[in-house]
Amino acid sequence: MNFSDYIQKIDRRYIFIILAIAVILPLLFPLGLPTFTTPPVLSLYKHIDEAAGTDDRAVFMDFAQSPSTLPELYPMDLAILRHCFLRDIKVLTISYYPQGAAIMQMAISEVKEDFPDVKQDVDYCNFGFRNFALRVPITLGMGDNIAEAVETNAAGRRLENLPIMEKLKNYDNIQVCMEISGAAPGIIYINYARARYGVDVAIGVTAVSAADNYPYLQTGQLVGLLGGLKGAAEYEELVETFANNDIPYSEKKAQNLSWRNQQYELSKVPYKFKQARIGMDAQAVAHVLIIIFIIIGNIGYFIEKRQDKNKYVK
Amino acid sequence: MKRTIPLLIVMILGMMFVVHTFVPHKISQDFYNWYQTWLKVMVSFAVILGVGSLLMVHTNKIKRKAPAWGYSWLTILALVGTSAAGFIWGIEDGTPYMWIFENVNAPLGATMFSLLAFYMASAAYKAFRARSMEATLLLIAAIIVMLGRVSIGNAITEWIPDITQWILNVPNLAAKRAIKLGVGLGMTATSLKIILGIERTYLGGGKQ
Amino acid sequence: MMETIGIWVAAFLTLSMFSFLYKDNPFYKFAEHLFVGASMGYFIPYTFFNVFIPYAYNPLFLRHNYWLIIPFVIGLGYWFRFSNNLGWLSRYPIAFSMGIVGMGVPMSIHAQILVQMRTMMLPLTNINLILIFIGTVSILLYFFFSKAHEGLYGKFTSVGIWFMMVGFGASFGYTVMARLSLLIGRLQFLLGDWLGLIK
Incomplete structure (x- = not known):
């Protein structure tokens, strides 16, 4: 067996072991x-941070997720919620997927553990699960009146009676509609909420669909985009360096890597707050490995091709 | 009665919604509110579509004693058990229902899809070949993006993240925009076909 | 206590799923079937508590809004979906929910077509905007099959293929990233939460 045959016929389980x-x-x-941070993430962070300390602006989060996207999207959920709770930004959450509703609940309670002063229905409100068929009607209805469109929170209490909803009437009071999604991210909000009411939309997506959404960034239909674990890691770090130290976002500081590293060192973040960033080391090594696999595979292919050509010439 | 009236309902409502988009009159708004209220009541019952279909598949497997039919009992048991946990103890935090989600559903779902990483690595090794100019372009773009999205790319040279950003912002954007324009036209055509009763597969039910 | 049991259960199920990498086996089948059942099991209580109670039960039975009996009865039609004789009853609620596609027509024309085209046709003030314009137009022409792809026209459409290949390459690079992230997440759980090896 020559080298190219050996390359082609290697048992795939060896490849599995090397990857692991x-x-x-x-x-x-x-x-x-x-x-390092990228423009779509910086833009989202800046946009959300602008609502800090206001009681008539809220971030609306739609959890279109399932466990299959958990490792990529869950760190985003946590990072955005932490940002909002640290900077006193109101949050409204909803999910049209039953498992997304469970993930939403998990994320809120995990972040809330570190914020005993943050109160349900005052600082944030979980609308709970709604059937998927209601997604368009509710999205449109919120443009007129959020409380009428959604009606109740997850616990069944009517929204008009909740303190958080006093100054949150419709999309005029929504800083950004943020859909964190493993499916067709942001389409409903871009097609309906943005087109009809002009609300700002952003998305957190699995890396698979990140590249597909760049046209919306250029048109301004999206104000920000978090793509996969990398997007989550970037947002996590921005939260750590700015929000965790109660510093308002500044573009100059965000681009100063040494200042950010210094802030990061000072904050001594525990493991649970840097889930995505820890994963990025493994991500980098695995990417290099995949590239090496592609290169070795192609070397074998070209050797084989040359051998075939030589045979033909002889 | 069985097919024509549902098609008429879609047609009339569809047309009214087209008008509603452009007419912000009170009558139009009242129509929308009425639709919303009724739809919310109706979809409460739609859960049967998914559950019923899953139950039918697995009860049939059990009846026919199909290969590995014993596992179908497990699926039914898991469905009934998870639902029962929700109804008995509620669906809030700290309930058995959420415990099942965190420790059964979440790890299973996440792991099932993580298996793809291994098959993709194997495919990278055995199948991704630069057989033509187009395939070579694809592979080069992929390799740059793979390097440019992680810190190693930045460590090699600061150019790699910049080139990655350029690939995403320019050639990738042009390609995805053209595809989106096609998809947008397709979506519009499909919606029109549904409203006009040409596309009717969503009604199902064979020839009845 | 429950947390520890939970972590062990999750670790066992994670390893059962991974066992498929060696070959199909009863542990994998067990995990797979459990996953399907439990996933669907989530749907029922959530729909009952978060949709049926606030939208159907409360308005009808507590606030006595009797008009809602009509959609309530139509909605019951869903339950006949699997009946051979009465399956057609399910078409009524389905048809009602499909009506809103009417709104999708103008909305998607605006958001997916007009806005995209408008941005594409902004003054071409720099090289990147010119490249985006050429790329988009050449791809659109590539998919225009009423004219043979020959001569100058054919050369121009092949530029479209290059743009597409770079776009697909970017998507492919991101897909690699996505799949690896999922694996990293699971291994992070096994090594960190279960074995406590990650600090």
Whole structure:
């Protein structure tokens, strides 16, 4: 068996083992590679942060998720909720997927553990699960009156009686509609809420669909985009360096990597607040491994092609 | 009665919604509020579509004693057990219902899809070949994006993240925009076909 | 206590799923069937408490809004979906919910077509905007099959293929990233939450 045959016929389970090792080692022994931020994430952070301390602006979060996207999207959920709770930004949450509703509940209670002063129905309101068929009617209805369109929160209490809803009437009071989604992210909000009421829309997506949404960023139909674990890691770091130290967002500071690293060192973040960032070391090593796989595979292919050509010439 | 009236309902409501989009009159708004209220009541019963279909598949497997039919009992048991937990103890935080989600559903769902990473690595090794100019372009763009999205790319040279951002903002954007224009036209055509009763597969039910 | 049991259960199920990488086996089948059943099981209580109670039961039975009996009865039609003789009753609520596609026509024309085209036709003030314009137009022409792709026209449409390939390459790079992230998430759970090896 020559080299190219050997490359082609290697048992795929060896490849599986190599990949597993490439992911496990950086998780156990972090390389501490720095996270750099990209414009769509900075723009989203800035946009959300502008609602800090106001009681007539809220971030609306739609959890269009299922467990299959948990490792990528859950860190986003946590990072955005932490940002809002740290900077006193009102949050409204909803899910049109039953499992998304469970993830939403999980995320809120996990973040809330660190914020005993944050009160349900005062600082945030969980609307709970709604059937998918109601997505368009509720999205449109919220443009006129949020309380009438949604009616009750997850616990069944009518929205018009809740303190948080006193100054939150319709999309005029929504800072951004943020859909964190593993499916067709943002389409409903772009097509209906943005087109009809002009509300700002942003999305958090699995990396699979991140590249597909760049046209919406250029048109301004999206004000920000978090793509996959990398997007979550970037947002996590912005929360750590700015919101955690109660510093308002500043573009100059955001681009100053040494200042950010210094802030990051000072905050001494526990593991649970840097889930996405820890994963990024493993992500980097695994990407390099996949590239090596592609290169080796192609070397074998070209050797084989040359051998075939030589045979033909002889 | 069985097919014509539902098609008429879609047609009339569809047309009214087209008008509603452009006419912000009170009558139009009242129509929308009425629709919303009625729809909310109706969809409360739609849960049967998913549950019924799953139950039918698995009870049939059990009846026919199809291969691995014993596992169908497990599916039915899990469905009944999870629902029962929700009805008995509620669906709030800290209930058995949420415990099942966090420790059964979430790990199973996440792991099932993580298996794809292994098959993708294997495919990268065995199938992704630069067989033509187009395939080579695809692979080069993919490799740059893979490097440019992680810190190693930045460590090699600061150009890699910049080139990645350019690929996403320019050639990728042009490609995705053209595809989106096609999809947008397709969506519009499909919606019109539904309103006009040409597309009717969503009604199901064979020839009845 | 329950938390520890939960972590062990989750770890067992995670490893059962991973066992498929070796070959199909009873542990994987067990995990797979459990997943399907439990996922659907979530639908019922959530729909009951978050949709049926606030939208159907409360308005009708507590606030005595008797007009809602009509959609209530139509909605019951869903339950006949699997009946051979009365299956047609389910078409009424389905048809009612499909009516809103009428709104999708103008809305999606605006958001998906007009806004995209308007941005594409902004003054072409820099090289990137020119490239985006050329790329989009050449791809659209590539999918225009009423004219043979020959000569200059054919060369121009092949530029469209290059743009598409770069776009697909970017998507592919991101897809690799997505799949690996899912794996990282699970291994993070096994090594961190279960074995306590990640600090």
